[in-house]
Amino acid sequence: MRRAPAALVVFHRAPRDASLAERFCAELEAQAGVPVGFCSLDAPIKPRATHIVPLLFHEGRHLREDIPRIAEELRAQVVAPLPADVVARVAAESVERHTGRRKPSLWVVHDWQTAEALVEALYAHTRRFSWPALAAMRGAPAVADVLRVFRRDGASEVVVQPIAACRAWHEEEVARAAAAVGIAAQVLPGLVENEAFIAALAAHLRKEVGGDSD
Incomplete structure (x- = not known):
C-alpha cells in the first residue's frame, strides 16, 4: 500500500x-x-x-x-x-522590511566555499541597498573583518541577516565580533x-x- x-x-x-x-x-x-x-x-x-x-x-x-x-x-x-534566488530574495526583503535600504546591512552565510549560488543571488538582490555587504562564518570575507570595515567607514550600527534556519546559531559569534570592533549589531530572526x-x-x-x- x-x-x-x-x-x-x-x-x-x-x-x-x-x-x-x-x-x-x-x-x-x-x-x-x-x-x-x-x-x-x-x-x-x-x-x-x-x-x-x-x-x-x-x-x-x-x-x-x-x-x-x-x-x-x-x-x-x-x-x-528552495532555489538560491528565492532564499536570497526573502533575506533581502527581510532586511528591507525591518530597517529599509539605507542602513549598513550584512547578510551572513555559513561557509563561503559551498555557497556559490547563494552568494551570487545575494549580490543580485542586495545591490539596491545603500550600504550592503556579505560575509561568512567560515572562510573569507569573515564576519569580523567586514564589521571592522563598516566601523572604519563610520558606521556605528549594522543590521545582520543570517542565512540560516535559526538566529541563535549566528547571533553569539556576530555579537562577539561586533563588540570587539565597537559596532552595534542587530541580528534579525532566522528563516524559520x-x-x-x-x-x-x-x-x-x-x-x-x-x-x-x-
Missing part, C-alpha cells in the same frame, strides 16, 4: 528552542497541506516520512552525502531545496521565523509532495 505523503524537515543542527521548530513545522503543515515533522542531521532516530526536506542553504557534503543516506534509510524521496520563507517553502512542498501543479 502506498504511504500517505508526509514531509520530514531536516535541520543542520537541532534548534536550541524546540518550540521554534515546532511552530515552523505547524505553520508549514497548515500551508502545504501535508503532515510535517522535523529532526536534525545527527538525530539517532528519525520519524518516518515519504519526503525529506533539507533545510540546508549550502551545496556541501550534507546535501551530497548525508541527505541521500537519510532518504535511503527511510525509503523516502528528497525534495530539492520568516513568513515569506515559510510561504515559499509551503508552495514548494505543495508542488513536490502534494502534487499541486499550479
Whole structure:
C-alpha cells in the first residue's frame, strides 16, 4: 500500500528552542497541506516520512552525502531545496522590511566555499541597498573583518541577516565580533521565523509532495 505523503524537515543542527521548530513545522503543515515533522542531521532516530526536506542553504557534503543516506534509510524521496534566488530574495526583503535600504546591512552565510549560488543571488538582490555587504562564518570575507570595515567607514550600527534556519546559531559569534570592533549589531530572526520563507517553502512542498501543479 502506498504511504500517505508526509514531509520530514531536516535541520543542520537541532534548534536550541524546540518550540521554534515546532511552530515552523505547524505553520508549514497548515500551508502545504501535508503532515510535517522535523529532526536534525545527527538525530539517532528519525520519524518516518515519504519526503525529506533539507533545510540546508549550502551545496556541501550534507546535501551530497548525508541527505541521500537519510532518504535511503527511510525509503523516502528528497525534495530539492528552495532555489538560491528565492532564499536570497526573502533575506533581502527581510532586511528591507525591518530597517529599509539605507542602513549598513550584512547578510551572513555559513561557509563561503559551498555557497556559490547563494552568494551570487545575494549580490543580485542586495545591490539596491545603500550600504550592503556579505560575509561568512567560515572562510573569507569573515564576519569580523567586514564589521571592522563598516566601523572604519563610520558606521556605528549594522543590521545582520543570517542565512540560516535559526538566529541563535549566528547571533553569539556576530555579537562577539561586533563588540570587539565597537559596532552595534542587530541580528534579525532566522528563516524559520520568516513568513515569506515559510510561504515559499509551503508552495514548494505543495508542488513536490502534494502534487499541486499550479
